Amino acid sequence: MTMPIKKLTKILRLEAEKHQDRAVIGGLARYADTWLREAGAAFGPEAAGWVQGVADRLRAYSNLPDPATRRKALAALSEMLRAAPPSHIPRWREQREATPAPPAPPRARPAPAPPAPVRERAGLDSPVTALQGVGPQQAKRLAKLGIRTIRDMLYFFPRRHDDYSQLKPINRIEYGEEVTIIAQVWDAGVRETRGGGTLFKATLSDGTGFVEATWFNQPYLADRIRRGQQIVISGRVDEYLGRLCFNSPQWEPLEKELLHTARLVPVYPLTEGISAKWLRRLMKRTVDYWSKRLPDHLPTSVRQEAGLLDLETAIVQAHFPDSKDLLERARYRLAFDELFVLQIGLLRQRYLYRSVPGKPLPVDKATLRDFIRGLPFELTRAQQRALRQIVADLRSHQPMNRLLQGDVGSGKTVVAAAAMALTVAAGAQAAMMAPTEILAEQHYQTISRLLEWMPPSPPLRGGSGDRRPTIRLLTGSVTGRERTEIYAGLADGSVDVVVGTHALIQEGVQFKELALVVIDEQHRFGVRQRAALRQKGYNPHLLVMTATPIPRSLELTLWGHLDVSVIDEMPPGRKPVVTRLLLPTERERAYAFVRSQIEKGRQAFIICPLVEESQKVEAKAAVDEYKRLQKHIFPDLRLGLLHGRMKGEEKEATMARFARGELDILVATSVVEVGIDVPNATVMLIEGADRFGLAQLHQFRGRVGRGEHASYCLLVSDSASPEAQERLQAVEATNDGFTLAQKDLELRGPGEFLGTRQSGFPDLKLARVTDLRLVEAAREAAR
Numbered sequence: 001m002t003m004p005i006k007k008l009t010k011i012l013r014l015e016a017e018k019h020q021d022r023a024v025i026g027g028l029a030r031y032a033d034t035w036l037r038e039a040g041a042a043f044g045p046e047a048a049g050w051v052q053g054v055a056d057r058l059r060a061y062s063n064l065p066d067p068a069t070r071r072k073a074l075a076a077l078s079e080m081l082r083a084a085p086p087s088h089i090p091r092w093r094e095q096r097e098a099t100p101a102p103p104a105p106p107r108a109r110p111a112p113a114p115p116a117p118v119r120e121r122a123g124l125d126s127p128v129t130a131l132q133g134v135g136p137q138q139a140k141r142l143a144k145l146g147i148r149t150i151r152d153m154l155y156f157f158p159r160r161h162d163d164y165s166q167l168k169p170i171n172r173i174e175y176g177e178e179v180t181i182i183a184q185v186w187d188a189g190v191r192e193t194r195g196g197g198t199l200f201k202a203t204l205s206d207g208t209g210f211v212e213a214t215w216f217n218q219p220y221l222a223d224r225i226r227r228g229q230q231i232v233i234s235g236r237v238d239e240y241l242g243r244l245c246f247n248s249p250q251w252e253p254l255e256k257e258l259l260h261t262a263r264l265v266p267v268y269p270l271t272e273g274i275s276a277k278w279l280r281r282l283m284k285r286t287v288d289y290w291s292k293r294l295p296d297h298l299p300t301s302v303r304q305e306a307g308l309l310d311l312e313t314a315i316v317q318a319h320f321p322d323s324k325d326l327l328e329r330a331r332y333r334l335a336f337d338e339l340f341v342l343q344i345g346l347l348r349q350r351y352l353y354r355s356v357p358g359k360p361l362p363v364d365k366a367t368l369r370d371f372i373r374g375l376p377f378e379l380t381r382a383q384q385r386a387l388r389q390i391v392a393d394l395r396s397h398q399p400m401n402r403l404l405q406g407d408v409g410s411g412k413t414v415v416a417a418a419a420m421a422l423t424v425a426a427g428a429q430a431a432m433m434a435p436t437e438i439l440a441e442q443h444y445q446t447i448s449r450l451l452e453w454m455p456p457s458p459p460l461r462g463g464s465g466d467r468r469p470t471i472r473l474l475t476g477s478v479t480g481r482e483r484t485e486i487y488a489g490l491a492d493g494s495v496d497v498v499v500g501t502h503a504l505i506q507e508g509v510q511f512k513e514l515a516l517v518v519i520d521e522q523h524r525f526g527v528r529q530r531a532a533l534r535q536k537g538y539n540p541h542l543l544v545m546t547a548t549p550i551p552r553s554l555e556l557t558l559w560g561h562l563d564v565s566v567i568d569e570m571p572p573g574r575k576p577v578v579t580r581l582l583l584p585t586e587r588e589r590a591y592a593f594v595r596s597q598i599e600k601g602r603q604a605f606i607i608c609p610l611v612e613e614s615q616k617v618e619a620k621a622a623v624d625e626y627k628r629l630q631k632h633i634f635p636d637l638r639l640g641l642l643h644g645r646m647k648g649e650e651k652e653a654t655m656a657r658f659a660r661g662e663l664d665i666l667v668a669t670s671v672v673e674v675g676i677d678v679p680n681a682t683v684m685l686i687e688g689a690d691r692f693g694l695a696q697l698h699q700f701r702g703r704v705g706r707g708e709h710a711s712y713c714l715l716v717s718d719s720a721s722p723e724a725q726e727r728l729q730a731v732e733a734t735n736d737g738f739t740l741a742q743k744d745l746e747l748r749g750p751g752e753f754l755g756t757r758q759s760g761f762p763d764l765k766l767a768r769v770t771d772l773r774l775v776e777a778a779r780e781a782a783r
Contacts (some may be wrong), residue, residue, distance in 0.1 A: 004038040006080050007254060008054075014167050014182060016074050019067040022169055023726045025184050025207040032058040038351055052622040055081055111636050124151040131286060141273045146665035153286045154294065156317055157765060158266035161327060164234035164250065165263050171208035173244060180234040181206060182254060190222045200225075213246040230254040234265070254665075264321045273722075283319055289316040290601040298337070302781050308333045332774070338765065339778035350401070350561040351536075358399030359515055360537045361378075363391055371421050374453035377387040385413050389565050390419050393541060394426075394516070400541035406567030407737035408579040408702025409574060411544050413443060415567070416518045417450040419543060424451075424469045424496045428515030432546045433533055435521050436644075437475045438651055442677060444473040444499040444518065451497070461685065474500035474509075477649060505532040513537070519544045532696065540762065547702070548695050549737040568738070576735045577684075578714040581728050590685055590714050591633055598664045598682050600638060602709060604683035607700055609691040625687070626667040634665060670696065672703055679707030689715035689731075690724040694744035697731050 002635040009334060015023035022110035024031045032055040039051045057077050064070045065463030073529045127149060128134045128142055142148070147156050164180045165189065173179050197220045204211050213223055215234055225231060233247025250265065268279050296303075303310065309317070309329055317330035345641035367392065372379060380386070393400030406412045420430040432447070434440040448471050472486045472495050493512035498504065514537030519530055534542055544562070582590055594604045606629065610621040626641040640654045640663040651671075658666045659678050666681075668670070670692070684704045689697060697715070714729050730743050 002042045002084070003600075004035065004042050004359060005084055007036060009078070009385045010076055010182065010254070012077060014169070014424065016071070017167070018169070019070040020072075020208075021062050021070075022171075022184075022206065022208045025205055028058040028061040030609050031321055032056075038564065039193050042635045043085055044196055050085055052392055053574075065085065070150065076401065091540060116495060124154075124290065125149050127612065130151060131282065132284060138273070141271055143310070144271045145269060145274070145677075150286065151292055153283065155765065156268065156283075157274065157318055157331075158268050161264040161321065162234075162267055163324075163446075164265050168207040170204070170206050171213050173211070175237050175244060178234070180232060181211070182232050183211070183226055185229045187224070187232060188227055190219050192683050198335075202398055204231075209722055211244055211246065212240075213251070215248050218248075219513060223462070232308075258729060264324065264327060269774050284695055287316055287319050287399070290429070298340070304716040306336065306777055308336060311337075311692045331653070335774060336764075336778055336781075339775055340781055342611075343781075344404050344563045353401050353561065354398045356399070356539050357397050358541060359428075360397050361394045361423060361515060361565060363395055363430060367422060371418050371450075375450070377571065379414070380571055381570045382406070382566070382567040383415055384563035386415050386567055387418055388413065389563070390543065391422070393563070394419065394422060399539045400543060401562050402543050402560040402608070403550075403564045404545045404567070405564065406547065407549055407570065409549050409571055410547075410567040410770075412547065412567060413446055413520075416520075416543060416545060417447050419516060420447065420497055420518065421451055421457045423516040423541075426515070429490070429495070429510055429511050429513060429537075430497050430516040430518065431504055431533065431536070432518040432520065433504050434499070434501060436653060436671065437477060437501055437558060438671065439477050439520065440499055440501050441652060441655075444471065446677075447471060447497065458613070469496040470494060471497040471499070474503050476501060476503050477647075496759065500531065503534075505529060508699060509536065511536050516541045516542050516543065521546055551742040572752055575705060577701050577711045577713050579701065579715065579723075579735075581689075581715045581732045583616040584716060584718065584738070587716060590716065593712070594665070594683050594685060595634070596638075596701060596714075601680075602682040603658065603661065603678060603680050603684070604685060605672060605674065605681060605700075606665060607684065607686045608667065608669055610669070622667055622669050624667075624678055626629040629667060637664040639663065639665045639667060642666055643670045670700075677706055678694060678703070680709075682707070682709050682715045686714065687716050687718070688718050689728055690717040690719040690721075694731055694740045695737070696739050698737050701731075701735075 006032075011023045011028075015021070015028065015589070023028040029616055036051060038209055038765070039054070042050065043051060054077065057073065061070065061073055064073055107621055127139065128147060129136065130150065131153075134142070139148075145156065147153055161432050163178060165384050166179055168179045168181060170181055170183065173181065179205070182208040185202050186205050187203040188201070190198055192198055197217050198719060200218055200221045201216045202213050202225050203458050204213060219679040230253070232252050232254055233246055233249045234251075235246050254482060266283070267282060268276070268283070270279065271278060291312045293314060294311050298308065298311070304310075308314075312334070314330040317326045318334055321327035321330065370400050390400065390402065390404075404415060408427055416432065423430040432440075432443055451471060470489065472489065474483070474486050478486065486495060486498065487508055487510070490498060491510045491512060503509075516539050517533050517537070519533065519542070530544070534540060594606075597604060606625070608622040608625050622641060622643050626639060630639045640658055642651060642654050642658075648653070654663075654666070657663050660682075681704050684700055686692070686697065692700070701713040704713065712730075715731065716727055717724055719725075727743075730740060734740065739768055
């Protein structure tokens, strides 16, 4: 499309909004002279009749009587422009001004910029210095943005798009809106300010009114924006002294292809030395040329089934969209790609794990039946279902690779203990790894109690004499002779079950026949740590557990290689914990409530966000809060202190005292989030509750309500922000851990949701793991 036709087409489009002959100053009749001059030069004498015919219609337009007639006239003019004769513009200029648009675009779009000239043999993985205009210095700056290759450029997506696609005449613009106007410069000039800066002002008119645009400290604009020139302005409408105006808007001459105005304009992250316009121009040249050379790895059948754009169109539309709908479709396709590749990897990992045979265990039905009968309570239907799935895995020649998830207090440990009992009965060893010593000690005591019923068994693994299963605890606090004995027992098979922390994956730990690995709070371990314990045996069965309910989308994204068992039912008789959100001014009421519960013979937790006071963070610290509470608030009560910097023996002694009822209040940090079971504790008071995640608050709440008495969770927030209040109100409103987990994931993202940035965590640019529909679509396609 030649420039005169392009220019007139935009004017006609603007005129078609109201048919008032105000698209240009003086109306279409006055513009006819400009058309004759520019089109005559472009098309030559051979097309003089056609050029004159368009001019005649332009001159006649203002005399048409009504909008309907004018609408028909505009349609006729547009038809004439589409039937334009060949241009006489020289070939070199035609290529510079307008290269042909890509084939079959979803909607007609402006002609792309000239291809980015590249050095010979450049490829998608060539450095950005292969692009014209990118030297070593700019390449260093781009590297700060993560752009090192041409492929990086294509996948460096805008963080947003500013919508400047709405063209408006000046008399219809309103304060505060983002708009685009096409206008003529009536006056322009630069002046100095009192502070030594400069102001460049331009008075603009489109025939419907006048508006002033101001640019600060850009005096060079005096050489670029001149009186009589037609330009395009995009930006937010401001107000000064009662008059509408623009302050530092985006602008471009009307004759150029519009990259910065009159469209959905991409806004990229920037760094020092990289301007928005420079990067946008470079990106346009790169996308226009290199998007055609990107191989589309998705099979055509997958694309058609999922209704996806082809990769070239998706890349182009993600950067420079023709419409909001195409932008959404482009982002959907590219997000699908990210999740598709991720799911391929997960399913491959699952296949490889299953391709190496494991050791099937001869599960004794009598042992399982005796274990269940020996429990002081009945298993819930959800526990029974999970146990059936685990038993089937243990019997299989393929090694178990299962995630067992359930809410706080849903009874996961007893299910894991049953699996360990069956493993021992089959003549093999089992190991459980927990993230903290406190939790490991708790599991050791629970499993020892649950396996007490097991009768003496025949000699195992070549030993002599009947004996009961041996269960040992191995943590960093176990040293010297005791540690040596445990190492020897694991190596010769005399230790049947070991419960521990990271100490289990030390080089000195060797098992004779490790057949079952159980990892609790598995997201607190890195990928390598989990693998290190599995490597202690020959492809052992693996059961990983978490008390953090995992939303389905995250489950498929991070643990799509695992089978999943869900315990979504609480043991009967467990009362829901009453949760209340309190203002800091209501803290005294909270203390009074805590005292009233203790007077009834109960116990309480008080949680603080920090161990010790910090000058950088204004939050209550456990050490100082413990001293203050003991001295001023509860001088007559027995208080204990628990935090992660204490030695293992100190923490164990404090917890033991609290469990025996020798302490009334335990002041602690988040170390109590998991692994503390005190049925007599009925109050959980959380200071600085806004500093914890929703899932973490739910874990704290799960430390109470484990006995027969009504229990309470009091949330004291240091922040009155609407965001913080909304989050805490969600905790107050529901005891459903899965509901809170989904909300927590949406608010904080998967990295913070899990408490750590795990090795192997997917680096997703456009995909969101909260989008279950997209995750499931990608997984289905990957199968």
